Amino acid sequence: MDSWVIAMMLGVSIFLGAIALFAFMWAIKNGQFDDENKFLNGAKFDGVDELNDAKNQELKKEALKKSYRPE
Numbered sequence: 001m002d003s004w005v006i007a008m009m010l011g012v013s014i015f016l017g018a019i020a021l022f023a024f025m026w027a028i029k030n031g032q033f034d035d036e037n038k039f040l041n042g043a044k045f046d047g048v049d050e051l052n053d054a055k056n057q058e059l060k061k062e063a064l065k066k067s068y069r070p071e
Helices: 003-029 037-044 048-067
Strands: none
Touching: none
16 A cells, blocks of 8 residues: 555545544534433333333323412
C-alpha cells in the first residue's frame, strides 16, 4: 500500500469518528438516554402483560391527578 492510501483511510476514519462523537454528544444533550424507569420496570415486571398492566395503572393515576382539582 502506498502512503496516500493509509493517510486517506486514517483521515476518513477520523472524520467518521468525529461524526459519531458529535451525534453521541447531541443525543446526550437532548435527553435521549434519560429513560430511568425503563430498566427498573423491566426488572420489576417479567412479561409483556405485566408491563402493559403497570402502564395502564400509571395512566389511570395520571388521569385521576388531572381530574382532581382541589377548591
